[in-house]
Amino acid sequence: MDYKGDKYYIEQILSGNSNSFSYIVDRHKNKAFNLAFRICGNHEEAEELAQDSFLKAYRSLKSFKMKSSFATWLYRIIYNTTISHVRIKKKGVLSLEDFPADATDFIGSNTSEEEAEREYRSSLVNFALQKINEDERGLISLFYYEEMSTDEISEVTGISKSNIKVKLFRARQKMLEIIEKVEKKVYQFRE
């Protein structure tokens, strides 16, 4: 079935057809889950947070102004919900030792070399992402994974464009440093 656009389904919901919300959830679920996961770093928590965010969006759908983008509005809810959750439940800082030197803990035994390399890189980024603070994590996720512009990120987070650029630069530097350290450790192990 063709997706008729967020606005159409929102109008349907507001006129009493709550089942139309399933089309909206279906449309945005992957991006919502991905953003929550990148910030909190846990699949179960990300699912719960993404669901909570959709529920919050449903409850306050009446307050949504049709002039702005629904996706941006939804991202703002997900971003705020996840960031608050992470701040409350701040976990112990990951140690560099937490990343397995043989890098096989997360690689399936029956995957090809190319797939294994991809999985390894993905885990490496996730690891580095969990080492930076939650605000930076949110910005990296929105910029790289959701491919949002700094204007859109500013709308979602309420942070000024110039501040976003500075924070993104710092976050990238931190992540690259972490990745390089981990890679060095992995190469040392392999040699």
Add this chain to the structure above:
Amino acid sequence: MKRLKRKYINSENSEKAPEGFTSNVMTRVRLETLPLTTIEKSWKKNLIPAVSVTVTFLLIASAFLISGSQSDPLTNPLLDLINSLKSSIPEINISSLFRLSVPSVALYVIIGILILTLFDRALYGIFKREK
């Protein structure tokens, strides 16, 4: 700026929502509509005491009306009925049993309590069945 993305991040790395995500959200959305039925149920719950209060008030009011209008032709048949009921019930001299003087209105009070109790049980039965 693009170094991090080019080397480590690509769209394939994006996490997908788990299976059943939409249906889980929709289940929670449907539960959101439950408070409406709860409101309806609490309204029904309040109906029982409201009816009981009304009936009690009517009984008390009718007792005053009957005693205050002995000559009223409309209430006379009702008084006759009560009197015949009184005569059909065998008289028990309670005062001799407890050596206390019990006012005659006690009979009306006892009958009232019995009627209210029966009424309460009947209402309780009806509403419990509905649940």
